[in-house]
Amino acid sequence: MKYNSSGYVIRISENALIQMCLNGLEAYIVTHKENNEDKSKLETFGLLWGHESTLTNQKTLYSIELLSIDTSAVRKSNSCEPNDLALELKRDIMTSFWPHYDFLGDFHTHPYNNYRYVRNNKLYLYSEQDRSSIEDFTSSLKL
Numbered sequence: 685m686k687y688n689s690s691g692y693v694i695r696i697s698e699n700a701l702i703q704m705c706l707n708g709l710e711a712y713i714v715t716h717k718e719n720n721e722d723k724s725k726l727e728t729f730g731l732l733w734g735h736e737s738t739l740t741n742q743k744t745l746y747s748i749e750l751l752s753i754d755t756s757a758v759r760k761s762n763s764c765e766p767n768d769l770a771l772e773l774k775r776d777i778m779t780s781f782w783p784h785y786d787f788l789g790d791f792h793t794h795p796y797n798n799y800r801y802v803r804n805n806k807l808y809l810y811s812e813q814d815r816s817s818i819e820d821f822t823s824s825l826k827l
């Protein structure tokens with residue numbers, strides 16, 4: 685098993701992976717009508733639910749068991765703005781009815797035209813926008 689430099693590993697269940705692929709592909713391929721405009725190649729934003737465990741070697745395992753798509757997120761081809769109320773609502777519901785699932789984080793897709801472009805430009809890595817968003821979030825936790 686490979687650990688990142690921070691000493692954790694992420695496991696994604698097959699169900700969560702299938703949901704991620706299906707929703708990401710729908711947002712990419714199927715035309716969405718919005719304000720009389722046809723839109724496709726849209727980003728998809730979702731929340732990740734599962735468990736955090738400490739392994740016998742003291743490394744941390746994040747097991748993503750399921751995900752939920754934020755249908756209220758404002759989706760574009762190069763960005764996705766979640767609505768904070770969606771997270772608040774879903775955390776409340778999950779805590780009330782499925783407390784064995786913890787909120788682990790979020791994900792979003794990056795729609796590009798083909799995989800060669802993605803591979804050649806290493807676009808599978810975090811974008812600059814992603815990095816600054818993560819840094820802002822991390823800074824807000826330290827307050």
Ligand SMILES: [Zn+2]
Nearest residue numbers: 792794811814
């Ligand atoms: Zn991104």
